[in-house]
Amino acid sequence: MEEKLAIVDSKQYGPPVSQDDPGFGTKTADNLPGTVYIPETGYINDARLSTQNVQKACEARGGEFLYNTEVTDVLKKDGCADGVKLKDGTKIHAPIVVNVACPHWYQINEMADVIGGMNINTRPLRVEVSHVPSPEGFDYNNLGIMMTDGDVGNYSRPEVGNNVLIGSEEPDCDDLDWVDDPDNYNQNLTDQWSLQVMRQAQRIKGLPVPQSQRQGLASLYDCSDDWIPIYDKSDLPGFYMAIGTSGNQYKNAPAVGIMMAQLITKCEAGCDHDKEPVSYEMEFTKRQCNIGFYSRLRKINKDSSFSVVG
Numbered sequence: 001m002e003e004k005l006a007i008v009d010s011k012q013y014g015p016p017v018s019q020d021d022p023g024f025g026t027k028t029a030d031n032l033p034g035t036v037y038i039p040e041t042g043y044i045n046d047a048r049l050s051t052q053n054v055q056k057a058c059e060a061r062g063g064e065f066l067y068n069t070e071v072t073d074v075l076k077k078d079g080c081a082d083g084v085k086l087k088d089g090t091k092i093h094a095p096i097v098v099n100v101a102c103p104h105w106y107q108i109n110e111m112a113d114v115i116g117g118m119n120i121n122t123r124p125l126r127v128e129v130s131h132v133p134s135p136e137g138f139d140y141n142n143l144g145i146m147m148t149d150g151d152v153g154n155y156s157r158p159e160v161g162n163n164v165l166i167g168s169e170e171p172d173c174d175d176l177d178w179v180d181d182p183d184n185y186n187q188n189l190t191d192q193w194s195l196q197v198m199r200q201a202q203r204i205k206g207l208p209v210p211q212s213q214r215q216g217l218a219s220l221y222d223c224s225d226d227w228i229p230i231y232d233k234s235d236l237p238g239f240y241m242a243i244g245t246s247g248n249q250y251k252n253a254p255a256v257g258i259m260m261a262q263l264i265t266k267c268e269a270g271c272d273h274d275k276e277p278v279s280y281e282m283e284f285t286k287r288q289c290n291i292g293f294y295s296r297l298r299k300i301n302k303d304s305s306f307s308v309v310g
């Protein structure tokens with residue numbers, strides 16, 4: 001670790017504890033038992049630009065986008081999905097509808113009347129992301145790396161402006177902030193911000209904790225019961241869902257698009273995915289992907305991390 005990141009503190013501090021625990025910030029062993037370094041890993045530092053790139057690629061293949069409008073109903077005909085109705089009354093007819101509304105998925109599934117046919121639920125979870133300056137004199141932008149660190153209970157990565165971006169890995173000692181209404185939640189930074197930064201300061205020597213200048217954001221994960229997404233059909237023919245991304249899956253989006261296309265094509269050709277799950281060969285790894293793994297009907301997957309790690 002020290003070879004890869006000169007300012008790292010390689011002591012063991014975990015398992016994570018709450019801020020009022022007397023052991024908070026105290027080492028539990030002189031060294032971590034080990035770490036895994038993945039040279040191929042990386043991160044996207046401009047989510048908006050990367051999303052726009054996907055939009056442009058989609059438009060180049062004939063896709064169309066409609067902005068600043070709201071789906072208010074899912075149309076049905078002869079017991080099948082038949083498109084959507086918009087807030088201004090416009091109806092868009094289509095034989096296939098895919099719910100990708102994430103924290104708002106429930107409202108859309110309710111419109112389609114398919115909530116009853118699901119074993120796995122998802123709920124909006126309010127989370128905070130902290131941005132703090134790099135330790136003084138260190139070029140974190142170029143020398144920092146993406147770290148997922150169960151020992152301090154955080155993930156972190158370099159952020160533009162020589163900052164460190166820090167999020168929580170939801171350690172067992174923390175209470176989670178579940179939200180009932182995705183249109184109404186506290187968007188301000190709270191003590192969770194400081195907790196995350198102080199936990200990270202265990203791992204990065206000299207990390208500032210600028211309490212009076214908190215920077216970052218608060219937003220919602222669309223979090224499933226087992227923190228694994230739902231990529232599936234529904235009980236309404238023609239209505240599909242790609243939801244429950246649980247704070248990860250951003251970079252998976254293009255691959256998930258391919259997977260959903262495979263699922264939809266096979267189901268529309270008559271395959272009963274609930275009984276005989278669709279699988280397909282992934283383009284680069286040549287391994288089989290069993291899409292049934294993401295079924296809305298699955299039992300809670302006890303092997304999950306039950307955190308943003310997925």
Ligand SMILES: Cc1cc2nc3c(=O)[nH]c(=O)nc-3n(C[C@H](O)[C@H](O)[C@H](O)COP(=O)(O)OP(=O)(O)OC[C@H]3O[C@@H](n4cnc5c(N)ncnc54)[C@H](O)[C@@H]3O)c2cc1C
Binds near residue numbers: 071129245250
């Ligand atoms: C704070 C935070 C940090 C994250 N960090 C990471 C990370 O480091 N790595 C990672 O891989 N993932 C991360 N994620 C998760 C990632 O952002 C999501 O997996 C991803 O955005 C899901 O994309 P999506 O298009 O499926 O849904 P979303 O991005 O949620 O988009 C859903 C869209 O549907 C729209 N919508 C909702 N209801 C309606 C309606 N009735 N009519 C019309 N439109 C509607 C919404 O306005 C929204 O634009 C993070 C998430 C959060 C909140």
